Each structure stands twice: as structure tokens, then as C-alpha cells.
Amino acid sequence: MKIVNTSVKRPVGVIMIVLAILALGLVSVRSLTIDLFPKIDLPVAVVATSYQEAAPEDVDNLISQPIESAVSSIEGVDTIQSQSQAGNSLVMIMFQNGTDIDQALLDIRESVDRVKGMLPDQAGDPSILRFSPDQMPIMWVGLTGQEASALTEVADDEVVPYFERQPGIASVTVEGGKEREVQVVLDEAAMQQYGVTSQAISDALSGSNMSASVGTVEKGNQDLQLRLTGEFESLEDIEQTFVQTEAGATVKVEEVAEVRDTFKESTDMTLVNGEPAVVLSVMKQTDANTVEAAGNIQDSISDLREELPETMDLSVVIDTSEYIQMSIDSVVLNIIIGGIISAFVLLLFLKSIRATLVIGISIPIAIIATFALMYFTGQTLNILTLGGLALGLGMMVDSSIVILEHIYSFRKRGYSLIESATKGASELAPAVIASTTTTLVVFLPIIYVEGIASDMFTPLALAVSFSLIASLVVAITLVPMLSSKLLAKAMEDNGRRYWFDRFLGWLADKYQGGLEWVVGHRKTTVFLTIVALVGSIALTPLIGAEFIPSSDQGQLQVTAETEEGSTLEETEEVVTEVNERLDAYADTIETSYVVAGGDPMMGSGPNTATYTMQLVPAAEREVSTSAFAVELDEALAGIPGAEITVSAMDSMEMGDPLQIQVSGPEHDVLRNLSRDIVAEISEVDGVFNASSGASEAVPQMAITVDDARASMYGLNQQQILGQLQMQFNGQVVTRYREAGQEMDVSLIYPEEDRGAISDLEDMKIQAPTGATVPLREVADLDQESGPVTLTRQNQQPQMNISSEVEGRDLGSVVADVETVLEDMTFPEGYDYSLGGQAQDMNESFIDLAIALVFSIFLVYAVMAIQFENFLFPFIIMFALPTTVIGVILGFLVTGLPLSIVAFIGIIMLAGIVVNNSIVLVDYINILRRNGMDRREAITEAGRSRLRPIMMTTLTTILAMVPLAIGIGEGAELQQPLAVTLIFGLGVSSLFTVFFVPVIYTLFDDLTKKVTGRKKKKKA
Structure with a gap:
């Protein structure tokens, strides 16, 4: 080939190009973004709306359903889910893959704006957000040492602004802080004495705290801007505000209320390692380097500690970048170990450091060139792309080995160094290009796979493809050039490592005898192969299935729920009990923080406490995170008055592993059905912490206004509702600014006037006539139970x-759960469907199966073009079915279930296993064209190609052994892929050297019969 000749004759040019690539790659690797996983693009939008203290039924009817109807007609919508809780509505819109989510957000905003006027006046403005895993915090920092109010002030004034100035940081949120508020506590007796209503006070405060531009006026040749200034400048201004009484007189606010500079009533409590604290959750910018951004925060903490009061301490609670760094380091270590193993194999076979260097030099060049290509294609340096490089490490030297072996064969025939390099490389370059191309084309269908499987493995496919392209270029340019310059002495047979040569000679003799036997017993060989294939397929039911292998990140979540309606104080008592029991695991739990109360928008109320725990690194503990979760769940199960669940956290878990969605017309029936389902599936082996949304109903007081009685006093439901909300929730009437800080000014009744049912029954309702009437006179009060979430x-x-x-794989558990559900009787109009990871797994398996079919077709097409023959590719592809034997054997030996990671490995095998067959069949054809008969050509080609086939197979397999063993953090994700490739390639290589020659003879005989018949017909 012309490229080979040019590279051999112009070595300086080749070396300069290589140096330029190395320089470019080294610059690129410093600019690559480091993250744990590739960016996963979830086409999901969320519409969040508050509705003060409305019951879930009212939120559902008045907020959620109108928004659902508005967004349902948007193009590309796949599923709409809504959650209606007390005071909050959450509508989640999931779009079909490929939808332009930015345009979809605009469409959602327009649709919601059209129905905004139909929502209740008390409802807040809907917030439209794009859901993305990138919006999750990368770090949690705890501030401890003083009361929550002082901690909040320091966090808001000093820590948050300093953190947000750091490179790569998008925002910092304070959890567990105290929000400052000016409360105007109403004195009901004084209000009645002066004839002042709460509405009058509200109007007075909001009307007296205003600043606005009112126009311009001329003064000489100037226009003066007119601006009315009347904002409150002190609390005294609020106290001195005049309020109009019903009689027309005026009183000051301080005469009918007490003005307090205080904090809003706490709805949550935050503890770090059992100590009161505020927690700052740090989020990075979308395109920022996680490790670098977290490092900037670590440096900032060191700087801030010197400026904080001595009693305060600022420390990292959870840092996700630590796991990322450990995972990246372990993959890099596996790459280094794999490279050393490959170099040792090469040295063993080639018997020369120089020859090993010629081959081994392709590895760093290919890796560094891959970094450059990844940078220019916008990829990140993560556990999957680095894992792809580790998996491709052995394959990188395959092309170079085949080329060098053939150059060596020409040298033994007496050719000069330059002639050997030129002729040897040129003769096998087409076969090497074809074998590499078959490996590359299997990745093309993966690009068209949709969903999470595509987001995760397209970067891996690109990383492997880039490395193989770079290694191919090295094999047909740099290897021939270096061979012509460096291997004069390396190719001389001086008897070194004679023991290994004797072993290879013995192995070649045994192989030749075996090859002659199988060619002479073709029917027996084919029959035994079919039996092995059918037998392995019959063992398939013994292999489980899962979506994505869980990684041991050492993070736990513990949720403690007391009875619905419980106060925050009752939940705090449970937290105290949990903390005491956690002390026994101090050697395993590194840090933890708990939020009691939490955010109602996220589904947690005063009766919920959520722990987030970071365990010590995996190497420092004896149990896995999932096993420790089970142990801890048993230890906390006996705490009275609380339902406690423990679960391991995993960045790659997209939803619950098992989710059953029961649908039907009535919520009450659905709640009963879900309780029955939880009871049934809890008996299935492998089901852990099954729960449903049908939690215990929350106690509530139903207030039914009697319109007839209310109208006698000139009242309607709207007026009574407004006064009830003012009495028990208070009302924000304006904002007060002090030293650049803005806070709410709220009207509120004293706590002692709104804490008991008697306060509700005796509450005085102000009639338009000025008279007051107890609430029980115009409304009926009934205590009942209502749903927590609709x-x-x-x-x-x-x-x-x-x-x-x-304890079991997801596929087996799902199969048993489906059996249980099929045996259950559902009322008419009610049905169920599986969701969560089980649904994602099924969809991904179907997509990847289609990709596998297309990959096999593309492999055949490449080989048909290479050989310019439709028959030879079929011969070569008979190595493909035999991979099933190796893959199933690998799963059975290691006990790993089939996952989308392993499925990617199966697709990769479709392009890898044919490489040895291509080289073998191509060389048989070359020998036959040179005059050898078929049987002699098969024997000679098999004996000659055995050495390079062993070298390429061993370097590929042994380079993946560290990943298959699962050494280091994050190795769980690559382990199924490595096991699939090792066993699939190993077994198929054995069948390649024996079974493919048999198929070759069968097809050759068939061809002769067909061509012979055609000749007879023509004659």
C-alpha cells in the first residue's frame, strides 16, 4: 500500500506527525471535564405551584388538573404525572426521546400562562423547571457551633457569597436555616376596642411602605424626576403607622399589635453528626469540572475558617468528588496494570525488548490521540470513557501485532529490513483495516439507541472507536517504519527464551493434529458445536437480569416517618433515638446529617426525618453499602412510633428498582389495592422495603360553611376563608429592607390563640356590619381523615x-412479582403496569437487541466489501454464534446478571470475534492463490496464524482481567462488560481456529458443486 511505502521511506515525517499528535493530546487532556458519568439528558420538565395550606383534594382539583389539561396537548409529551399535597402541586411532564426540551419549556410556559388566571387567587405563581441530574448538589458543607439564627446569618452573609464566587459553582442553598421576619402580632382585644380589622391593618402597612416614580416636572431647562419615597426605614416606622378605624378615627399599629423582629416559625431541624447545624448544598455549573469545582470549595473552606468565630466550625459533610476521584484513579490503575500485562505477553512472544517497544508504543499514542478526539467532540473524562480505554487497551495492539508478525515472516525468508517492512505491512494491511472496521461499525447502531442506554454508552463507544482508529493508523504507518529501523537484531534467532519457543512449537504441533482431525471429521465437529451451543442456550434461564450494576458509593439514606399529623417535636424525639443507635456504627459511618421536617414540596412534612450518610471507603469496611443498609434497617426497626426505611444511594439509579403503577377511577380504591399489593409482594424473595403512597391518612378538620346562616350576617365563603387563613396562617403584607437585607412583614395572631380546636370554634368572624360572630355559628366542624398525597x-x-x-437480580424478582400480580383480582376499571428500572431495563434490552442485529449486518457488509464476495463473510461469521457459549459460561461462573452494560459487551463481541477469522481466512486464500491445495493451505495458515491469534487474544483478554476482577472504586460498572468480552472472546477464539476452517471447507465444496453444475449446463 502507498501509505506503508511512504511511512517507511519518510520516517522523519511520520515522527513529526506523531509528536504533534502527542502534544495536542497532552494539551487536550488538561482541558477535559472530569465527571463520574456521562451527561444524561432526561427530557423532563416540572411545574411546581404552591397553594398555601389547601388540602390535597383542593390542590388536585384547582391546581394540578387545570395544569395537566393545559400541557397535555404540547407536542412530544409522553407521560404526565402529578402529585397533589397539602399546599403544593407538582406536575411532571416527560417527553419522548429526541424532543427539543428548550422549545418544550417555552411551550409549557405559554400553556401554563393561559390557565394561570383560572387558578385560585391564593395560589402562587407556577415555577417551571427543567429536571436534570446535573442539578444535584456535588457537595454538602455543614456549619456548626452556635444557634441556628447565628449560623444562618453567617451562612447568608459570608459563606454563601464566598462559595458562589468560586469558579465552577452555580449556586449554594442553605438548609435548616432561620429566615428573618418582622411579625406584627395582633391584639384581638385592642382591635375590638378601637374597632380595627386585620384587613385595615394590612391595607395600612402595605399602603405606607411604598416608593415609586410619578413622572417629571420642569425646573428651568431641566426635567426633574418625581419619586415618592415612603418605605419603612426602621421598626419604629412600622409601629407608628396609622390605621383607619371603622368609626373614621386613626390609631397606631403599636396600639393594636406588637411588632417583633424575629424569625419565621421553624418547619425543620438540621443536625450534622448529631450537632445542630445549617447545611449548605453546593451545585456546580452545567459544564464545570466536578472535581475541580469541589476542590475550589475545599480551598474556600480553609480560607473561611480563619474568618469565622472561634466557636463555629465549617466542614465537609459529603463530597461526591471524592468517589469520582477514587473511581477515576482505580480505572487509571487498571489501565496501567492491563498495559503491563500486555507488555509482558508481547515480550514473552516476541523475545525482544525492541520488538515489544515497537508494538507497545501504539498504546500511549492511541490513548493520547483519543483524548484529543474526545476533547474536540465535547466528551467528558468519566468512569465509562476511561473504562472504554481500559477495555480497548488490549485491542489497540492487535493490528500492530498482526503487521509485525507478517513483517517478521518476510524477514525469515531473506528479505531486507525495508523490503520486509514494506511487503509484510502492505500484504496484510487490507485485512487489518477490515478487521478494525468490523469492530468500529458495531458501535454505529448504538448511536441510534434512545434513552439512558444511549446517553451512557455513546461516549464509551466513541472512546473505544477513537482508540482503535488511532491504533490502526499507528499499525500501518509507525510500526512498519520502526520495524525497518529498530529490528535488525531483534529478528535474529539467538535462542533466547528457548523454553517458550519449544512450548509454542509443541502447541502448534498439537493444534495441527487437531485441525487435521476436525477437517477430516466435519460432521462430528459441526454436531458437537451445535450441541454446545444449544446446551448453553438452555442454561439461559439460570442467568438473572438487571438494569445497571449498582456501584458501592458508600452513601445511605435513612427515612423515619412518625404518624401523619405528628408535630416536629415528636419527630425530633425519634431522631434522638435513631442517633443513639447509630453510635454503635461510628466506625462505619464517616459523616451524616439529618433534616427533620423538610420541604413539603419534596413530599416531606413535620412527621418526616431524612438522614444522608457517608460511609468510610469500601477498602476500610468489611461489608458493602447494600449489605450494611440491610443490617442498619434491622437495627432501627424496633424504634416505637416510627416507620424507618434504609436504602443505599447510587448515582446511576434512575428511579426505584421496582415500581408498580396502579391506576383506576377512585383514589380510595387505589389506596386499598396498593396496601394489598405491598402485603403480597413483600413475601417475594428479594423484595426489600416495599412501600406505597397509601400512607396513613392525615387527620384534618373539615369546615363546612352554612350559606344560609352566614348570609344572615352578610358573610360568604370567601370572606370566612380569608379570615380563617389570617387567623391560623398569618399574612405577608409587605417587605421591610434593612442594611440591604429584605424580609417579610407578616400579620399574625398570637400562638396561644391558634393552637387548639377550641380556638377554632370560638374564633370571631368579622361581619361587614362590624359585628362579630363565632365560627361555630356559621359553619359546621367535623374531624376526619384525608389523603396525604393524590x-x-x-x-x-x-x-x-x-x-x-x-439479594437477587432485578429480572428474577420482577418475574416473581408479575406472577403474584397476575394471581390477584383487580376490580373492573383498575389495572397495573411496571415502571422504574424494570421498565427501563425492558425498553433498553429491546433497543440494544435491535442494535445487535444491525451491528451483525454491518459487520457482514464490511467483510463483503473487503473480500468482494458474498460467501466468505458467512464463513467468517460462523464464529459469532459460538460467543454465546462463552458469554453464558462467563455469567454462570461469575454469578453476574445480564445488564445493559453486559449487552454492550455482546454488541462489541460481534465486531471483535470476527477479527481472528478474517486474518485466518484471508491468509488461506492468499496461500491458495499462490498454488497450495486447500487442505495444505488450511493447515499452513492455521499453524502460521496461531501465534498472532494467541498474541492478540491474550493481550485483549489479560488487559481486561483487572476490570473483570473488580479492583477499586466504581469497578462494578465495567465488570460485566469485561467478563462478557473475556469469556466471549476466549471461547470464540478456540472455535475460530478449529470450527471456522471446517465451515470453510463445507462452503468451498458447496461452491464447487454450484459452479460445476453451471459449467455442465453451459456445456
Whole structure:
């Protein structure tokens, strides 16, 4: 080939190009973004709306359903889910893959704006957000040492601004802080004495705290801007505000209320390692380097500690970048170990350091060139792309080995160094290009796979492809050039490592005898191969299935729920008990923080406490995170008055492993059904912490206004509702600014006037006439139970049952759960469907199976073009079915289930296993064209190609052994891929050297019969 000749004759040019690539790659690797996983683009949008203290039923009817209807007609919508809780509505819109989410957000905003006027006046403005895993915090920092109010002030004034100035940081949120507020505490007796209503006070405060531009006026040749200034400048201004009484007189606010500079009533409590604290959750910018951004925060903490009061301490609670760094380091270590193993194999076979250097030099060049290509294609340096390089490490030297071996064969025939390099490389370059191309084309269908599987493995496919392209270029340019310059002495047979040569000679003799036997017993060989294939397929049911292998990140989440309606104080008592029991695990739990109360928008209320724990690194503990979760769940199960669940956290878990979605027309029936389902599936082996949204109903007081009685006093429901909300919730009437800080000014009744049912019954309702009437005179009060959350999907009521999976693979558990559900009787109009990871797994398996079919077709097409023959590719591809034997054997030996990671390995095998067959069949054809008969050509080609086939197979397999063993953090994700490739390639290589020659003879005989018949017909 012309490229080979040019590279041999112009070595200086080749070396300069290589140096330029190395320089470019080294610059690129410093600029690559480091992250744990590739960016996953989830086409999901969320519409969040508050509705003060409205019951879930009212939120569902008045907020959620109108928004659902508005967004349902947007193009590309796949599923709409809504959650209606007390005071909050959450509508989640999931779009079809490929939808332009930016345009979809604009469409959602327009649709919501059209129905905004139909929402209740008390409802807040809907917030439209794009959901993305990138919006999760990368770090949690705890500030401890003083009361929450002092900690909040320091966090807001000093820590948050300093953190947000750091490179790569998008925002910092304070959890567990105290929000400052000016409370105007109403004195009901004084209000009645002066004839002042709460509405009058509200109007007075909001009307007296204003600043606005009112126009311009001329003064000489100037226009003066007119601006009315009347904002409150002190608390005294609030106290001195005049309020109009019903009689027309005026009183000051301080005469009918007490003005307090205080904090809003706490709805949550935050502890770090059992100590009161505020926690700062740090989020990075979308395109920022996680490790670098977290490092900037670590440096900032060191700087801030010197400026904080001595009693305060600022420390990292959880840092996700630590796991990222450890995972990246372990993959790099596996690459180094794999490279050393490959170099040792090469040295063993080539018997020369120089020859090993010629081959081994392709590895760093290919890796560094890959970094450059990754940078220019916008990829990140993560555990999957680096894992792709580790997996491709052995394959990188395959092309170079085949080329060098053939150059060596020409040298033994007496050719000069330059002639050997030129002729040897030129003769096998087409076969090497074809074999590399078959490996590359299997990745093309993966690009068209949709969903999470595509987001995760397209970067891996690109990383492997880039490395193989770079290694191919090195093999047909740099290897021939270096061979012509460096291998004069390396190619001389001086008897070194004679023991290994004797072993290879013995192995070649045995192989030749075996090859002659199988060619002479073709029917027996084919029969035994079919039996092995069918037998392995019959063992398939013994292999489980899962979506994505869970990684041991050492993070746990513990949720403690007391009875619905419980106060925050009761929840704090449970937290105290949990903390005491956690002391026994101090050697395993590194840090933890708990939020009691939490955010109602996220589904947690005063009766919920959520722990987030970071365990010590995996190497420093004897149990895995999932096993420790089970142990801790048992230890906390006996705490009275609380339902406690423990689960391991995993960045790659997209939803619950097992989710059952029950749908039907009535929420009450759905709640009963979901309880029955939880009871049934909890008996299934592997189901862990099954739960449903049908939690215990929250106690509530139903207030039914009697319109007839209310009208006698000139009252209606709206007026009574407004006064009730003022009495028990208070009302924000204006904002007060002090030293650049803005805070709410709220009207509120004293706590002692709104804490008991008697306060509700005796509450005085102000009539338009000025008279007051007790609430019980115009309304009926009944205590009842109401739902905590109302869920809908695609505008139909729904209830979700979720469960963790422990001790068994997801596929087996799902199969057993489906059997249980099929045996259950559902009322008419009610049905169920599986969601969560189980649904994602099924969809991904179907997509990847289609990709596998297309990959096999593309491999055949490449080989048909290479050989300019439709028959030879079929011969070569008979090595493909035999990979099934190796893959199933690998799963059975290691006990790993089939996952989308392993499925990617199967697709990769479709392009890898044919490489040895291509080289073997191509050389048989070359020998036959040179005059050898078929049997002699098969024997000679098999004996001659055995050495390079062994070298390429061993370097590829042994380079992946560290990943298959699962050494280091984050190795769980690459382990199934490595096991699939090792066993699949190993077994298929054995069949390649024996079974493919047999198929070659069968097809050759068939060809002769067909061509012979054609000749007879022509004659």
C-alpha cells in the first residue's frame, strides 16, 4: 500500500506527525471535564405551584388538573404525572426521546400562562423547571457551633457569597436555616376596642411602605424626576403607622399589635453528626469540572475558617468528588496494570525488548490521540470513557501485532529490513483495516439507541472507536517504519527464551493434529458445536437480569416517618433515638446529617426525618453499602412510633428498582389495592422495603360553611376563608429592607390563640356590619381523615408501589412479582403496569437487541466489501454464534446478571470475534492463490496464524482481567462488560481456529458443486 511505502521511506515525517499528535493530546487532556458519568439528558420538565395550606383534594382539583389539561396537548409529551399535597402541586411532564426540551419549556410556559388566571387567587405563581441530574448538589458543607439564627446569618452573609464566587459553582442553598421576619402580632382585644380589622391593618402597612416614580416636572431647562419615597426605614416606622378605624378615627399599629423582629416559625431541624447545624448544598455549573469545582470549595473552606468565630466550625459533610476521584484513579490503575500485562505477553512472544517497544508504543499514542478526539467532540473524562480505554487497551495492539508478525515472516525468508517492512505491512494491511472496521461499525447502531442506554454508552463507544482508529493508523504507518529501523537484531534467532519457543512449537504441533482431525471429521465437529451451543442456550434461564450494576458509593439514606399529623417535636424525639443507635456504627459511618421536617414540596412534612450518610471507603469496611443498609434497617426497626426505611444511594439509579403503577377511577380504591399489593409482594424473595403512597391518612378538620346562616350576617365563603387563613396562617403584607437585607412583614395572631380546636370554634368572624360572630355559628366542624398525597398519571388517578431489590437480580424478582400480580383480582376499571428500572431495563434490552442485529449486518457488509464476495463473510461469521457459549459460561461462573452494560459487551463481541477469522481466512486464500491445495493451505495458515491469534487474544483478554476482577472504586460498572468480552472472546477464539476452517471447507465444496453444475449446463 502507498501509505506503508511512504511511512517507511519518510520516517522523519511520520515522527513529526506523531509528536504533534502527542502534544495536542497532552494539551487536550488538561482541558477535559472530569465527571463520574456521562451527561444524561432526561427530557423532563416540572411545574411546581404552591397553594398555601389547601388540602390535597383542593390542590388536585384547582391546581394540578387545570395544569395537566393545559400541557397535555404540547407536542412530544409522553407521560404526565402529578402529585397533589397539602399546599403544593407538582406536575411532571416527560417527553419522548429526541424532543427539543428548550422549545418544550417555552411551550409549557405559554400553556401554563393561559390557565394561570383560572387558578385560585391564593395560589402562587407556577415555577417551571427543567429536571436534570446535573442539578444535584456535588457537595454538602455543614456549619456548626452556635444557634441556628447565628449560623444562618453567617451562612447568608459570608459563606454563601464566598462559595458562589468560586469558579465552577452555580449556586449554594442553605438548609435548616432561620429566615428573618418582622411579625406584627395582633391584639384581638385592642382591635375590638378601637374597632380595627386585620384587613385595615394590612391595607395600612402595605399602603405606607411604598416608593415609586410619578413622572417629571420642569425646573428651568431641566426635567426633574418625581419619586415618592415612603418605605419603612426602621421598626419604629412600622409601629407608628396609622390605621383607619371603622368609626373614621386613626390609631397606631403599636396600639393594636406588637411588632417583633424575629424569625419565621421553624418547619425543620438540621443536625450534622448529631450537632445542630445549617447545611449548605453546593451545585456546580452545567459544564464545570466536578472535581475541580469541589476542590475550589475545599480551598474556600480553609480560607473561611480563619474568618469565622472561634466557636463555629465549617466542614465537609459529603463530597461526591471524592468517589469520582477514587473511581477515576482505580480505572487509571487498571489501565496501567492491563498495559503491563500486555507488555509482558508481547515480550514473552516476541523475545525482544525492541520488538515489544515497537508494538507497545501504539498504546500511549492511541490513548493520547483519543483524548484529543474526545476533547474536540465535547466528551467528558468519566468512569465509562476511561473504562472504554481500559477495555480497548488490549485491542489497540492487535493490528500492530498482526503487521509485525507478517513483517517478521518476510524477514525469515531473506528479505531486507525495508523490503520486509514494506511487503509484510502492505500484504496484510487490507485485512487489518477490515478487521478494525468490523469492530468500529458495531458501535454505529448504538448511536441510534434512545434513552439512558444511549446517553451512557455513546461516549464509551466513541472512546473505544477513537482508540482503535488511532491504533490502526499507528499499525500501518509507525510500526512498519520502526520495524525497518529498530529490528535488525531483534529478528535474529539467538535462542533466547528457548523454553517458550519449544512450548509454542509443541502447541502448534498439537493444534495441527487437531485441525487435521476436525477437517477430516466435519460432521462430528459441526454436531458437537451445535450441541454446545444449544446446551448453553438452555442454561439461559439460570442467568438473572438487571438494569445497571449498582456501584458501592458508600452513601445511605435513612427515612423515619412518625404518624401523619405528628408535630416536629415528636419527630425530633425519634431522631434522638435513631442517633443513639447509630453510635454503635461510628466506625462505619464517616459523616451524616439529618433534616427533620423538610420541604413539603419534596413530599416531606413535620412527621418526616431524612438522614444522608457517608460511609468510610469500601477498602476500610468489611461489608458493602447494600449489605450494611440491610443490617442498619434491622437495627432501627424496633424504634416505637416510627416507620424507618434504609436504602443505599447510587448515582446511576434512575428511579426505584421496582415500581408498580396502579391506576383506576377512585383514589380510595387505589389506596386499598396498593396496601394489598405491598402485603403480597413483600413475601417475594428479594423484595426489600416495599412501600406505597397509601400512607396513613392525615387527620384534618373539615369546615363546612352554612350559606344560609352566614348570609344572615352578610358573610360568604370567601370572606370566612380569608379570615380563617389570617387567623391560623398569618399574612405577608409587605417587605421591610434593612442594611440591604429584605424580609417579610407578616400579620399574625398570637400562638396561644391558634393552637387548639377550641380556638377554632370560638374564633370571631368579622361581619361587614362590624359585628362579630363565632365560627361555630356559621359553619359546621367535623374531624376526619384525608389523603396525604393524590397522584395522577395521564390525567387518571394512580397509586405507586415501590421497592428496593436485595439479594437477587432485578429480572428474577420482577418475574416473581408479575406472577403474584397476575394471581390477584383487580376490580373492573383498575389495572397495573411496571415502571422504574424494570421498565427501563425492558425498553433498553429491546433497543440494544435491535442494535445487535444491525451491528451483525454491518459487520457482514464490511467483510463483503473487503473480500468482494458474498460467501466468505458467512464463513467468517460462523464464529459469532459460538460467543454465546462463552458469554453464558462467563455469567454462570461469575454469578453476574445480564445488564445493559453486559449487552454492550455482546454488541462489541460481534465486531471483535470476527477479527481472528478474517486474518485466518484471508491468509488461506492468499496461500491458495499462490498454488497450495486447500487442505495444505488450511493447515499452513492455521499453524502460521496461531501465534498472532494467541498474541492478540491474550493481550485483549489479560488487559481486561483487572476490570473483570473488580479492583477499586466504581469497578462494578465495567465488570460485566469485561467478563462478557473475556469469556466471549476466549471461547470464540478456540472455535475460530478449529470450527471456522471446517465451515470453510463445507462452503468451498458447496461452491464447487454450484459452479460445476453451471459449467455442465453451459456445456
